[in-house]
Amino acid sequence: MDTILRMREVRYTYNGRPILDIGELDIARASITGLAGPNGSGKTTLLKLLSGVEKPASGSVSFMAANTTRSSENTVRQRLCLLPQEPFLLRRRVYDNIAYGLRIRGGRGDLAGYIHEALELVGLDSSFAGRRWNELSGGEAQRVCLAARLVLRPDCLMLDEPTASVDMESARCIRRAVLLARREWGTTLIIASHHRSWLNDICDRIIYLYNGRILACSFDNILTGPWETVDRSTVGCRLSDGQMVYACKPVHTAGSAIVSFSDLDASGPVQERNIKSLQGMINSITLDNKQDVPQAVVSCGDQRFMIKMNGDAQGAKQFWPGQTVTLHYSPEEITWLEK
Amino acid sequence: MDFIVAGIVKAFQLLLQGDRETYSAVLATVQVSSLSMSVSLLIGIPLGYCLGYADFPGRRSIRTVVDTMLSLPTVFIGLLVYAFISNRGPLGEYGLLFTLSGIAVGQAILALPIVIALTATAVESLDRPLRLTLLSLGASGRQVFLTSIWEARLGLLVAAVTATGRVLTEVGISMMVGGNIKWHTRTITTAIALETNKGQFATGIALGLVLLAIAFAVNLSLSFLRRRA
Numbered sequence: 001m002d003t004i005l006r007m008r009e010v011r012y013t014y015n016g017r018p019i020l021d022i023g024e025l026d027i028a029r030a031s032i033t034g035l036a037g038p039n040g041s042g043k044t045t046l047l048k049l050l051s052g053v054e055k056p057a058s059g060s061v062s063f064m065a066a067n068t069t070r071s072s073e074n075t076v077r078q079r080l081c082l083l084p085q086e087p088f089l090l091r092r093r094v095y096d097n098i099a100y101g102l103r104i105r106g107g108r109g110d111l112a113g114y115i116h117e118a119l120e121l122v123g124l125d126s127s128f129a130g131r132r133w134n135e136l137s138g139g140e141a142q143r144v145c146l147a148a149r150l151v152l153r154p155d156c157l158m159l160d161e162p163t164a165s166v167d168m169e170s171a172r173c174i175r176r177a178v179l180l181a182r183r184e185w186g187t188t189l190i191i192a193s194h195h196r197s198w199l200n201d202i203c204d205r206i207i208y209l210y211n212g213r214i215l216a217c218s219f220d221n222i223l224t225g226p227w228e229t230v231d232r233s234t235v236g237c238r239l240s241d242g243q244m245v246y247a248c249k250p251v252h253t254a255g256s257a258i259v260s261f262s263d264l265d266a267s268g269p270v271q272e273r274n275i276k277s278l279q280g281m282i283n284s285i286t287l288d289n290k291q292d293v294p295q296a297v298v299s300c301g302d303q304r305f306m307i308k309m310n311g312d313a314q315g316a317k318q319f320w321p322g323q324t325v326t327l328h329y330s331p332e333e334i335t336w337l338e339k
Numbered sequence: 340m341d342f343i344v345a346g347i348v349k350a351f352q353l354l355l356q357g358d359r360e361t362y363s364a365v366l367a368t369v370q371v372s373s374l375s376m377s378v379s380l381l382i383g384i385p386l387g388y389c390l391g392y393a394d395f396p397g398r399r400s401i402r403t404v405v406d407t408m409l410s411l412p413t414v415f416i417g418l419l420v421y422a423f424i425s426n427r428g429p430l431g432e433y434g435l436l437f438t439l440s441g442i443a444v445g446q447a448i449l450a451l452p453i454v455i456a457l458t459a460t461a462v463e464s465l466d467r468p469l470r471l472t473l474l475s476l477g478a479s480g481r482q483v484f485l486t487s488i489w490e491a492r493l494g495l496l497v498a499a500v501t502a503t504g505r506v507l508t509e510v511g512i513s514m515m516v517g518g519n520i521k522w523h524t525r526t527i528t529t530a531i532a533l534e535t536n537k538g539q540f541a542t543g544i545a546l547g548l549v550l551l552a553i554a555f556a557v558n559l560s561l562s563f564l565r566r567r568a
Contacts, residue, residue, distance in 0.1 A: 048471075051475060052474075053474045053475055077474075077477050078477035079477075080477075081475060081477070082471075082475035083475070084468060084471050084472060084475060088466060088468035088469065088472045090469075090472075090486070090490060091490055100476060100486075101476040104477065104479075104482050105477065145472075148476065149475075149476070152476070
């Protein structure tokens with residue numbers, strides 16, 4: 001793999017509190033990587049560290065073998081761009097906002113051609129260049145912010161919830177523009193978003209973050225407790241519909257755990273040792289475009305679980321939303337997350 | 340009442356006829372206040388930026404000290420500067436006593452806390468995402484500083500005008516450090532004090548009018564710059 005960004009043993013703390021703990025992370029050149037995770041899971045912090053905006057407490061972040069956090073490596077940072085979640089414009093005209101990045105890189109003279117092209121990429125016409133920063137809607141401001149990054153043609157563009165607070169038209173323009181950047185210039189994209197279906201559609205890879213750590217699988221199947229003791233070796237988490245999820249008692253206090261389900265079953269519980277079952281109702285069935293694997297979201301009370309179904313799309317046709325199904329899991333395969 | 344009216348009439352005569360003594364005081368004031376303001380802005384803006392931008396241990400204590408220094412009495416500054424630059428003082432060898440440079444040192448000390456405190460306030464009131472936005476576009480530390488200062492330009496203008504007003508109108512430092520020497524260190528405010536003591540209201544009022552005119556010009560410039568910003 002041609003790695004453009006590499007993270008090793010990175011730890012980030014805020015006021016002494018651990019926020020992020022990443023052992024190893026490699027981002028491939030010209031790839032699209034999605035970051036998914038609940039609020040506070042560390043997505044924004046990870047983007048700030050990757051872009052060199054923040055420095056880790058320990059560990060290393062490198063861009064094509066050059067350290068991004070050394071002040072002498074400012075030129076490296078100039079090849080990476082981060083689009084923060086909150087659109088922020090300098091108190092100047094749109095033209096000057098987009099030209100800012102070019103100017104600090106030594107761009108002089110007539111930059112109008114670049115600026116109009118960048119505006120066009122995000123679906124805004126050239127007349128926007130003369131507007132002041134306070135004459136734009138939220139969606140327009142976000143698109144101008146994106147144009148200010150696209151005009152720099154960065155090697156790697158990181159987007160933090162780019163479509164979180166914009167209307168559908170702006171979201172569509174933003175999605176189209178970043179995909180064009182990847183297609184035309186080979187820009188590596190790293191996108192943090194709560195829009196799972198979008199990430200599933202476009203990303204080569206999705207990284208799931210939870211409590212500042214990378215999970216080995218999707219975070220959908222996390223149970224946060226409370227856990228009650230069932231017997232000497234077993235604890236259980238009671239769901240809102242009264243069903244219990246059993247797990248082997250952890251060494252330390254029970255916190256959050258990931259449940260792995262083997263498959264959907266329409267026939268009911270099985271009588272196998274070490275296999276437990278949950279009854280649930282299928283909410284939706286979608287297709288993972290990259291791997292052509294159908295996946296179902298199943299509700300058990302107010303808890304939702306995501307299950308990758310065995311077989312192809314054809315095999316998924318025996319299931320439908322609203323159907324009651326059985327989920328099988330092994331308590332021994334429930335993984336406890338470190339606090 | 341008549342002597343006040345007569346004073347105003349005489350004031351215009353002195354100004355229009357180019358009275359040398361009056362214009363000497365005006366020139367000294369402009370020179371010394373320009374020098375002191377330049378020094379205080381050059382030192383005060385970076386310090387104010389650090390105080391408003393950076394987060395370091397003791398920041399709040401330093402801010403309290405700076406805020407306290409906003410109310411430093413001019414005669415006290417005059418006394419301290421006099422003690423330092425008189426022949427017996429540690430800086431006596433530089434011969435600053437009874438010179439415009441000596442007055443400028445005192446006035447810079449007077450203006451510095453104002454510039455630092457108001458710059459820090461202006462920088463603190465900048466939008467929080469500004470730093471992240473600039474860094475995410477690849478700006479260096481120096482570029483972040485310069486852009487932040489530009490974004491806070493209205494607040495800095497207020498700091499500069501407030502400090503200029505204080506410097507232009509002080510008497511204590513100019514009197515004690517400058518010695519109010521005719522043709523040499525006599526400024527507008529010390530001249531007004533002297534002429535009033537002598538009963539020469541016309542010169543006093545003329546100089547007062549010039550002081551008002553300078554203050555008006557400074558505020559006019561501010562309002563012009565505000566419109567352009």
